[in-house]
Amino acid sequence: MRTTEGSRPAEASAEFVTFFEEVEPRLRLALVARFGEQDGREATLDALAYAWEHWDRLKSTDNPAGYLYRAAARAGSRSRRSRARTAMLPPAASSGLRDQGDFEPRLPEALASLSANQRTAVVLVHGWHYSLTEAAATLGMSLSTLRTHLGRGLSRLRDYLEVPDDQAD
């Protein structure tokens, strides 16, 4: 049965708020890494709205955050298919840190050239320092799959930026 905002019991609402506070940051970071700043935030909003509407079903799943991420990734890929396929990551110039040598100026375009799964895995693990377990749970994938995406993503980044092998380790 479909629940509505007005008819949802108070305890369920409190439960959802707890879930929301816990999940929103990592869901947003993951979806921003996948789709870029604007689309990623919109996808997060849509996913959490979906979570509210289907909370009764969602809370009984093993990994609600992972489920939400996968659903948002699928929906986002469908709805954004007509737009540019690469994520609209902010350019290095917008950070104001380029001159300090914190990262290679071509890094944003290198990240954008990765597959969505590779990019998300790399950003979550190396950008936000998620543990492999946390990242795998957020993305709703197994540890071994995450490791594969991570390894391939880093390898492609090195190739793209032409990083010498001696700096790979």
Added chain:
Amino acid sequence: MTKLIEDQVGAYATACLGSVPAVTLDEVMATVGQTRRISTRRRRSRLALVGALACSIVLVVIAVGLAGRSSIGGNSSHPAVSSVPSTTLAISRFGVVCGYEFFVGGPPAVDRAPPAAAARKCPLTTSTSQTEESTIVLTGNGKRYLAHFDSQRLWTAKLPAGVYLAVGWGCYPPGEGFVLKAGETLTDVRVSTGCGVP
């Protein structure tokens, strides 16, 4: 460039991706309401689309049915002429009062001029073909009509009302013919299979 790629990704994420504002609960609730409104609108527009599609299909079916009734057969030998009812649809719809000449008796005299009256009333191309014994097909203006010829030299055709039917291509006095009235069925056109006596 001395930093590892991993560290650079960390610096980039902190500097550029971390600035995306958090999603608030209020925004989520607003989106829920908006989504519902959009869903309702989508359901309504889908319903309207399906309704319009269904109406179009029904109209097309009716139109095809009526168009089928307006011509007599589509096959040169089947079905029997008498089984197809006459209709005024083709005439009223297109406003055509057109002559369909009977070409009978031997090869059509294609090298001769058509009857003056028929030519005046029907500038469109008309032609017929003749089967061996019993049926001729009258074609003109995109329609096909069958006329049946029996052993008594009686041609029976059921044509739409308003169709100008000229007989006597070459052999008969020009301009001899009939204009069918609304709902009238012409069943007694006597013509000869050869030039001369009807």
